Amino acid sequence: MTYNEIIDCLYDLKDPEKVIFKAKKFGIISNNSLGIYHQDLKIIAKKIGSDTDLALQLFDSGIYEARLLCSKIFKPKDITDPLMETWVSTFENWEICDSFCMGLFSKSQFAIPKILAWSTREYEFEKRAAFATLASYCMADKTSKNELFEQFFTIIKCEAHDDRIYVKKVVNWALRNIGKRNVDLNRKAIDVAYEILEQEHKSAKWIAKNALAELQKDHIRMSDYPRSEYRKPKMKNQELF
Template sequence: MEIDIRTQLLSLAEPEYQKFSAALIPNITNVLGVRLPVLRKIAKQLAAGDWRTYLETADDEYFEEVMLQAMVIGHVQADLDELLKAIEAFVPKIDNWSVCDSFCAGLKYTKVHSEPMWAFLQPYLRSDQEYEIRFGVVMLLNFYLDERYIDQVLSALDQIRHEAYYVKMAVAWAISMAYVKQPEVTMCYLKHNTLDDFTYNKALQKITESYRVDPETKQMIRSMKRKVKKQATS
């Protein structure tokens, strides 16, 4: 690379923003403090150049270095097979919700490759790894909540069994978004599901927090909350 990426990132880091950003991602300690719009600008430049060499040689020590790779993969122009290989190589690097969710949102070419991408996502939804599952779930909520896929999405979400917090929260988020976009189908699902109590109640909570749900419906959703028995202490 003409300009060393890490040197560039270090020069763009802001100490105050580092404190703010790091506080939002409690499970990591390698945030430099570079703002996301700045990273996006760099990513577009890298994607327009020799992005293959960049991805093959990119460092992973800092949060921003990994986020930058995520953004580049979303901007590159390539055939689907090459894109899928890049995604597959990147997913194991995801270790926090921020990189995961930004990465998924950037994979907009999923819209024009919905069928092969759907097949590609299935192993991640069945994974036993926290962020592999979250990757799959967040991809579903970004690109598959239409009439064509909603039944399959809800079925896939209902089959996820993992105790990790960021998996449960992703499933709850996906169900809440499904309700906003496909309320009738999702309401039927909410009345007949096998979700654990935490995920189910979180999904209801997120629905009631949406500005796209009217007050009367929110009241009805609140009434569906499961009462969770507190465990007796010895």
């Protein structure tokens, strides 16, 4: 699909009522939005395939849904530090923030430095970008040692006081995802949650209680990363005597 074909396709799907519905139901307030659901954009992105140059054109169009498409077709290996800084400053709601962080930023070589740098930002969706990238990076990186993820407990504890809804929810999400990487990080994340619970902030107590409720489940769904350590070795066939 060409740029013009994609733009025409987006305008064909335009629905102003969905703009209003998304704002009321999900708190997604966006400028220059056509009113297209994420699931429909995924179908279009699949037809397009990976295309960095086209993705840049779509972002520069200024159309909200075109920018969401950009996050889905841009190649992570092509991302640059300046481009990430340019994009993160434009995020206006959790949907576009998470779309870029989960589909693109967490898969880039700049994921870790940006998590650390953005975690102290004042603007709500720049700070959210730090923890949304972290939450996704927990699943994207299947080989790093526990020590890499343990360093993030410090910023999680430091930012647990932020009571803005789209910050406290993502801090909680990041803590839970670290705790679901493997059994050892699960125990450490639980300990961190109890430390956060001792803070005097309402947001910290909510983050801690919500994380503990999930991380302490009897049948919690947990990964085995890094797989080289947590995957059980296959047993060789042995002869029976």
